[in-house]
Amino acid sequence: MQGVHGAMMAATAAIGVLTVMDGIVKHVSTELATPQIVFLRYMSGAICAAIVFRIAGTVRPSTAAVRAHALRSLAVALTATSFFYALATLQLAVAMALGFTAPIFIALFAALTLGERPGRATWVAIAIGFAGVLVVLSGELSEAGRTTWLGVAAALFSAVAYAVVMVMLKNRAALDPVPTIVLLQNVLAGLFMTPAGLWAWSPLSLTAALWLALIGVLGTVGHLAMAWAYGRAEASRLGVLEYTAFVWAALIGVVFFAEIPSLSTVAGACLIIAGALLVARRRS
Numbered sequence: 001m002q003g004v005h006g007a008m009m010a011a012t013a014a015i016g017v018l019t020v021m022d023g024i025v026k027h028v029s030t031e032l033a034t035p036q037i038v039f040l041r042y043m044s045g046a047i048c049a050a051i052v053f054r055i056a057g058t059v060r061p062s063t064a065a066v067r068a069h070a071l072r073s074l075a076v077a078l079t080a081t082s083f084f085y086a087l088a089t090l091q092l093a094v095a096m097a098l099g100f101t102a103p104i105f106i107a108l109f110a111a112l113t114l115g116e117r118p119g120r121a122t123w124v125a126i127a128i129g130f131a132g133v134l135v136v137l138s139g140e141l142s143e144a145g146r147t148t149w150l151g152v153a154a155a156l157f158s159a160v161a162y163a164v165v166m167v168m169l170k171n172r173a174a175l176d177p178v179p180t181i182v183l184l185q186n187v188l189a190g191l192f193m194t195p196a197g198l199w200a201w202s203p204l205s206l207t208a209a210l211w212l213a214l215i216g217v218l219g220t221v222g223h224l225a226m227a228w229a230y231g232r233a234e235a236s237r238l239g240v241l242e243y244t245a246f247v248w249a250a251l252i253g254v255v256f257f258a259e260i261p262s263l264s265t266v267a268g269a270c271l272i273i274a275g276a277l278l279v280a281r282r283r284s
Contacts, residue, residue: 003232003233004233007232007233008229008233008238008241010228010229011229011241014222014224015226015241015244015245015248016248017218017221021218022092022096022252023249023252024215025084025215026087027211028208028212028215029087029088033202034085035081037215040197040216041216042186042187043216044216045217045220046186048186048216048220049179049182049186049187049224050183052220056177058180059177061180065175065180069184071168072168073192074192075168078158078161079161079162079165081193082154082158082161083154083155083158086154086155089150090155093136094152096245096249097246097268098137100133100159103129103163103240104126104163105160106167107123109163109164109167122240125275126275128275129271129275132243132267132272132274134268135267135268136265136269136272137268166230169181169230174231178227179224181223182220182227185223186223243275244272246272247269250265250269
């Protein structure tokens, strides 16, 4: 149980780091196109991951491992592209709230492909958390003038793709070292995004380049912690912790985008946190 609790703490911290990264992506999206941001995010992330890989002295991955991670990296690239587009199109709180449907798909996909059997408490926690998402949306969508159906569709698609990525990660986490997983994810996703990134290329300002470098660092740190956590706990249990990203998003919105959470946002966040706490207290 102690190992599971450590994995849950690592996953929560990783979600916070990745949410900060999302806030920076939203900021940079006012200057650069989404494909270019995704391409540069994974290229800078590949450099950071290669440094970690080298320092850790990790054994070079086999051809079989590269092939296995190629499909997951394609799903990673699709997830990032659709979600980064949603961040650029929607308000941060709305995009994050729609992304909170991912734990539902994670639990379902884990049950179908990994043989996991989420207990009753997990399903209740998912229901409570999703109810919180609906409460948030009831207020945020009515106030978000920039919201578009295309952005909503992109956010929902990214949630499904993200669930696939996390379940595939759980399947590989028991086989490959964490540095290998993160390195291949960044390198292969960057390669997949190269054509689209170069096609949408526009000149970079020094400020944008620094922001993108930070995005790469945060993405690498977040995924290292996430890969470590998924190697030590059930995907269905860790998936519910994705709801804690809303707390991070609310703080980022207030500090950097002057977005004051509405009453519905606060009420929904309470339900989301309740769901996360419930699954955290569930016994194995």
